[in-house]
Amino acid sequence: NAGVTQTPKFRVLKTGQSMTLLCAQDMNHEYMYWYRQDPGMGLRLIHYSVGEGTTAKGEVPDGYNVSRLKKQNFLLGLESAAPSQTSVYFCASLRGLARETQYFGPGTRLLVL
Amino acid sequence: KQEVTQIPAALSVPEGENLVLNCSFTDSAIYNLQWFRQDPGKGLTSLLLIQSSQREQTSGRLNASLDKSSGRSTLYIAASQPGDSATYLCAVVNQAGTALIFGKGTTLSVSS
Numbered sequence: 001n002a003g004v005t006q007t008p009k010f011r012v013l014k015t016g017q018s019m020t021l022l023c024a025q026d027m028n029h030e031y032m033y034w035y036r037q038d039p040g041m042g043l044r045l046i047h048y049s050v051g052e053g054t055t056a057k058g059e060v061p062d063g064y065n066v067s068r069l070k071k072q073n074f075l076l077g078l079e080s081a082a083p084s085q086t087s088v089y090f091c092a093s094l095r096g097l098a099r100e101t102q103y104f105g106p107g108t109r110l111l112v113l
Numbered sequence: 114k115q116e117v118t119q120i121p122a123a124l125s126v127p128e129g130e131n132l133v134l135n136c137s138f139t140d141s142a143i144y145n146l147q148w149f150r151q152d153p154g155k156g157l158t159s160l161l162l163i164q165s166s167q168r169e170q171t172s173g174r175l176n177a178s179l180d181k182s183s184g185r186s187t188l189y190i191a192a193s194q195p196g197d198s199a200t201y202l203c204a205v206v207n208q209a210g211t212a213l214i215f216g217k218g219t220t221l222s223v224s225s
Contacts, residue, residue: 040217
């Protein structure tokens with residue numbers, strides 16, 4: 001049982017390049033989330049999904065797109081990376097009940113030059 | 114809009130000291146409140162989850178309390194150890210019950 005895994009662990013992009021971050025969970029969780037963490041800002045929710053085939057916007061969705069084609073995977077896409085998207089990205093999953101805790105992945109460090 | 118504030122932002126204590134971390138939130142209509150630990154360069158690890166109907170939870174040397182009416186929670190760490198050094202994050206489940214809203218954290222340093 002690997003829990004929540006994220007790919008890649010670290011990436012450097014040039015402004016305007018695109019990339020996709022992959023989050024995978026093997027706990028059969030319904031809910032999945034993407035957060036970004038910046039110094040002095042804490043963790044902020046980008047997008048989330050309450051089930052396969054669904055997505056919803058969080059607090060800071062601009063510049064990102066997501067897809068949840070399979071229940072176990074949640075993809076975060078950057079179509080045209082900007083330096084402001086330099087951050088640490090965390091994925092999390094939740095079984096589906098607000099009474100339970102979220103499980104977090106180890107994070108992806110992204111540097112946009 | 115729910116906002117979560119943590120005070121202090123940083124705290125340094127000698128080993129063995131008991132300490133309290135504070136968390137406040139603006140909207141008392143929460144599903145639950147959670148405390149997480151984050152080590153440098155790592156992900157988040159859940160420490161304690163307090164349901165909205167509960168007043169406290171304990172795990173080992175950690176005790177978290179919740180006062181919904183005043184919008185406050187505290188994390189009490191007894192007999193601190195250097196291994197407790199980390200950033201502690203408080204988070205509440207949003208009104209829709211679908212996502213966490215985080216405070217900015219308290220960075221704790223315990224010296225031996």
